Amino acid sequence: MHELHYTYGLIDEDSKREVRRALLKAVALPGHQVPFASRDLPIARGWGTGGLQITLALIAPEDVLKVIDQGDDESVNAVNLRRLIAQTTGVSLTAVTADATVIQTRHRIPEERLRADQILVLQVPMVDPLRWVEPNLERATVMHGEADYGRMWVYMYESVVRAGDLRIATQYPVIVADRYLMDTTPIPRWDVPKLHQADALFLFGAGREKRIYAVPPHTSVAPLEFEDVPFRVEYTPGQRCARCGCGDSFLTSHAVSDADGATRWVTTCSDTSFCAARQAVP
Amino acid sequence: MKSIPTWVLRVDGLTRRFGVGCPRCTDSVGPAHERSQCPWCATVHACTAASFTLARGEVLGIVGESGSGKSTLLQMLNLTSPADAGAIWYREPTDPAAPPIDLLRLDRYAMRQFRNDRLGIVHQRPELGLEMRFSVGGNVAEKLLLARWRNVAAIRERAASLMHQTELPVERIDDAPPTFSGGMLQRVQIARALASRPALLLLDEVTSGLDLSVQARVLDLIRRIQWEQQVTMVLVSHDLGVIKQLARRTIVMKHGHIVEAGLTDQILEDPQHPYTQLLVSSAL
Ligand SMILES: Nc1ncnc2c1ncn2[C@@H]1O[C@H](COP(=O)(O)OP(=O)(O)OP(=O)(O)O)[C@@H](O)[C@H]1O
Ligand SMILES: [Mg+2]
Ligand SMILES: [Zn+2]
Numbered sequence: 001m002h003e004l005h006y007t008y009g010l011i012d013e014d015s016k017r018e019v020r021r022a023l024l025k026a027v028a029l030p031g032h033q034v035p036f037a038s039r040d041l042p043i044a045r046g047w048g049t050g051g052l053q054i055t056l057a058l059i060a061p062e063d064v065l066k067v068i069d070q071g072d073d074e075s076v077n078a079v080n081l082r083r084l085i086a087q088t089t090g091v092s093l094t095a096v097t098a099d100a101t102v103i104q105t106r107h108r109i110p111e112e113r114l115r116a117d118q119i120l121v122l123q124v125p126m127v128d129p130l131r132w133v134e135p136n137l138e139r140a141t142v143m144h145g146e147a148d149y150g151r152m153w154v155y156m157y158e159s160v161v162r163a164g165d166l167r168i169a170t171q172y173p174v175i176v177a178d179r180y181l182m183d184t185t186p187i188p189r190w191d192v193p194k195l196h197q198a199d200a201l202f203l204f205g206a207g208r209e210k211r212i213y214a215v216p217p218h219t220s221v222a223p224l225e226f227e228d229v230p231f232r233v234e235y236t237p238g239q240r241c242a243r244c245g246c247g248d249s250f251l252t253s254h255a256v257s258d259a260d261g262a263t264r265w266v267t268t269c270s271d272t273s274f275c276a277a278r279q280a281v282p
Numbered sequence: 283m284k285s286i287p288t289w290v291l292r293v294d295g296l297t298r299r300f301g302v303g304c305p306r307c308t309d310s311v312g313p314a315h316e317r318s319q320c321p322w323c324a325t326v327h328a329c330t331a332a333s334f335t336l337a338r339g340e341v342l343g344i345v346g347e348s349g350s351g352k353s354t355l356l357q358m359l360n361l362t363s364p365a366d367a368g369a370i371w372y373r374e375p376t377d378p379a380a381p382p383i384d385l386l387r388l389d390r391y392a393m394r395q396f397r398n399d400r401l402g403i404v405h406q407r408p409e410l411g412l413e414m415r416f417s418v419g420g421n422v423a424e425k426l427l428l429a430r431w432r433n434v435a436a437i438r439e440r441a442a443s444l445m446h447q448t449e450l451p452v453e454r455i456d457d458a459p460p461t462f463s464g465g466m467l468q469r470v471q472i473a474r475a476l477a478s479r480p481a482l483l484l485l486d487e488v489t490s491g492l493d494l495s496v497q498a499r500v501l502d503l504i505r506r507i508q509w510e511q512q513v514t515m516v517l518v519s520h521d522l523g524v525i526k527q528l529a530r531r532t533i534v535m536k537h538g539h540i541v542e543a544g545l546t547d548q549i550l551e552d553p554q555h556p557y558t559q560l561l562v563s564s565a566l
Contacts, residue, residue, distance in 0.1 A: 146394035151413060153427035154420045160434050161417070161456055227433040 010056055010088040015039055019057035019212070023203060026214035031176025033127055033144070038210040050205025051123035054212065055085060055104045058119065058203075063091050066100035070107050070252075072272045077106070095273045109191040111249045111274040114200030116217060122187070124206040127213075129173040129183040149181050153224065160229050172231075175222045176215060190233045190250040195221040241269045244278035288378045290514050291336040291359075291482065296368035298354050301325025311537065313557065318351065318537040328354040330538045331368070336482075338375045339512040343529025343546060345522055345561065350535040352518040353406055356484050359516060360403045361385060361393045372400075375481055375514070398428040402475030406486040406518075408467035411474070412459050418445070418470050419455035425477035444473040448503060465496040472500070476507065483507075483515045489524055501527055522565040526550060534558045 011019075015037070022036040041049045059065065065085060069078040073095040081104065086093055094100050097110040106123040114120060130140040133151040143149070152173060159166055171185040172192050184192050195202060195215050202215040215221060225231035240247045252270040255263050269275035299307075304323035311320050311327045319326045329351040336342050344352050357363035359370065370385040385396060402425075405411035412421050422441040423431075431437050442452045448469040459467055468488055475483055488504065489497040505528060507513060519525050525532055525546060532549050534542040534557065542555040553559045 142390075146390050148394055150398070150424045150428045151416075154413070154416050154424045157423050157427065157434060157437065158417060158420050161419070161438075225432075228435050 008089060010041070010084070011039055011053065015053075016057040019053055022212045023054065023057070023214065026203070026212050027201070027216050029180070030216055030219045031174075031180030031182040031213060033211040033213045035210055036212050038207045041207075049207030050209075050212070051104055051106070051121045051207075052081065052085075052205075053207065054121045054203050054205040055102060056088070058121075059085065059089055059091055059102055061089065061091060063101045064094050064099055065091050066094050066097060066103045066273075068103065068105045068108060068110070068271075068273075070270065072270075074272065096277070097271075097273055107186050107188070108250065108270055109187055109194045109202075111269070111271045113194075114198060116199040118200045120200055120202050122202065122204045124183070124185055124204045124211075125208070126171065126185050127183060127206045127209045127211045129171070129181050144180060147179060147181075149175075152181060156224050156226070160226065166225065166229060166231065173224045175224065177219050178222075181224075182213065182215075182221075188234055188250055189223075189231070190235075192221070192223055192231070193233065195219075197221075239267060241275060242266045243268050244275045246275070246278055249274060288338060288373065289335045290338045290340075290373055290375050292369075292371040292373075292382070293335070293359070294333050294369045294371065296329060296332040296355065296358055296370065297366045298329045298351075298358055298363060299325050299327045299366055313536045313539050313541055316537065318349065327538045329358065329535075332533075332535075332540055333368075334533055334540070334543060336514055336516070338514055339508070340531065341508055341515040341517055341529045343525035343532035344516060344518045344535060345520065345525050345532060346535030347561075348520060351538040352520075352535055353486055354538075355535070356403070356486050356516060356518050359482070360401055360484055361397050372396075398425075399478065400481040401484065402478070402480035402482070403484040404468065404471040404475050404486060404488050406490070408459070408464070408471060411471045412467065414459050416458075417456045418450070418459055418462065421459065421470060422474045422477055425474055429478045440477065441473075444477055445470075447476075448473040449499060465492045465500070468492065468500060469503075472503065476511075476513075479511070481514060483513045484518075485515060486518045487520070488517070489519070490521070497524075504528060522550070522561060534561065 019036055022034045026034045038050065039053060041052055067078045067082040069075040072078060082093055097112050101117060102119050104121045109120060128140055130143055130152060133155050134140045134143060156166065171183055172189050174182050174184055174192060176182045197218055199217055201217055204213045223231035239251060241249060241251060246269055249269045249271060251267050253265045253267045256266050257263055301324055303325045304320060306322045307320045307325055310322060311318050318328060332355055346352050354363060358365045365386055371382040372385050373382040374380045388396060403411065419441045422444055423437045426437050426440060442455055445452045445455060450466060450469050450473065459470065489500050492500060508515060517529055529546050532546040533540050536557045542549060542558045549558060550562055553562045
């Protein structure tokens with residue numbers, strides 16, 4: 001029999017049970033931030049342990065795991081995290097979105113529409129969208145309880161008045177199930193519509209702020225917007241991925257060095273597995 | 283048979299104290315003891331068993347010396363200061379057949395919704411009523427946004443028209459409150475309070491600290507709003523002159539108790555309580 005070095009899933013069963021209880025509550029109250037006793041884990045602080053704790057609390061031996069960071073399966077963080085989860089659980093790994101049952105991510109939601117049998121776990125560094133208008137956590141909690149979102153709306157209004165536009169790149173605020181205001185950190189606006197009436201379950205974990213929240217399948221997720229200044233995703237007309245040619249995926253630019261040593265910018269799909277799959281199709 | 287005017291608000295035994303209280307409180311505080319703070323346990327009995335009714339479109343004045351509990355009572359009506367006892371029965375003015383509800387029995391979420399939809403308040407201190415980091419227009423817009431206005435152009439148009447109505451410089455709609463004078467800020471608060479057409483308007487010392495000409499204009503404005511929109515109002519002031527100009531009925535508070543209540547003219551002509559007599563004679 002294969003001997004595991006650690007407890008299955010690294011954290012003890014009681015802690016995992018507590019995380020699962022918080023998850024159940026989070027699913028029952030879509031968009032509501034549920035406090036939980038976040039543990040210290042042997043990974044770098046900046047990476048955020050919230051998502052990892054959710055994954056470890058959920059993952060079963062038969063699960064197939066995919067880990068992405070910045071949309072990339074091969075980034076150092078993604079590789080380290082995947083190795084840690086695999087070593088402590090023995091689950092199989094994949095880079096193919098369609099093959100995964102649990103996907104842990106930080107910045108992106110995969111481009112393919114997720115299925116009902118898939119769970120996306122998001123790492124969240126900053127939990128509360130009310131931090132823009134109410135830095136005091138206790139008062140912000142009361143505001144959520146009363147759905148007191150007037151000041152958040154004024155914040156949006158003033159953003160339009162000052163900039164003529166909704167100048168919010170990531171961390172876009174949404175109203176979940178017509179009730180709770182929720183942050184979409186740190187996914188780009190491009191991914192925000194994917195949360196709306198999805199088939200998959202989305203779980204959000206913040207380790208440092210000790211909060212868990214969820215968007216269950218088939219839940220309404222409405223970005224804060226105005227009739228005359230609607231929410232817009234990032235989109236540059238005519239721009240395509242330099243690798244797969246896709247014109248409607250979220251693109252990122254990176255510097256590459258040419259053979260002659262010159263540096264130039266290349267724009268490609270941010271979702272590397274999506275891009276690879278498209279390139280594989282002749 | 284004379285028809286009884288339908289009431290909008292019926293306040294019953296509203297009580298608020300600051301402190302835990304002690305067995306000796308009851309026999310130690312109130313107008314008869316010339317204090318509202320218990321000498322034994324230091325509890326302040328800010329408002330004790332206040333009861334009154336308010337008809338639709340009526341303006342009720344609340345007068346009393348400093349510390350008599352006027353703002354406390356108003357904050358309870360605004361559902362921002364929790365009452366220790368009593369009830370605030372509310373009847374929908376547009377639907378008199380609907381059963382009255384006790385606002386104090388609503389959960390916090392429903393209370394917040396009620397405040398957003400039905401109440402407008404001008405706080406005694408502008409910093410309590412306005413968010414100083416937002417623009418003046420943003421402060422007015424908040425009430426509209428809470429009422430689910432979702433069109434920036436329409437919001438700005440309405441905010442500008444409210445500013446115009448309250449004699450504020452419309453071109454300063456995007457300026458921050460700290461750049462406005464005290465009198466202007468009171469009017470910003472009025473504009474904000476009126477934005478969502480409240481069923482009940484609560485005004486706390488709306489003219490205090492204003493010079494006489496500004497004060498007269500603010501009072502004119504309130505009179506006009508009352509006349510044009512038939513808003514039910516509670517007007518708090520320590521100044522009988524202000525009350526006299528606007529309120530048909532008045533209650534007089536002292537040390538947290540209502541010591542006299544009735545038609546304003548009657549109270550002014552024939553005050554019954556010694557404190558009211560003193561108040562009237564010093565106002566003349
Ligand atoms: N948050 C609080 N904590 C403790 N005591 C309070 C608080 N708010 C009010 N009080 C006390 O309650 C009493 C009534 O205060 P309130 O502000 O209602 O008086 P007021 O009639 O509005 O006075 P003024 O004319 O000066 O505005 C005062 O003794 C005050 O010190
Ligand atoms: Mg006061
Ligand atoms: Zn006492």
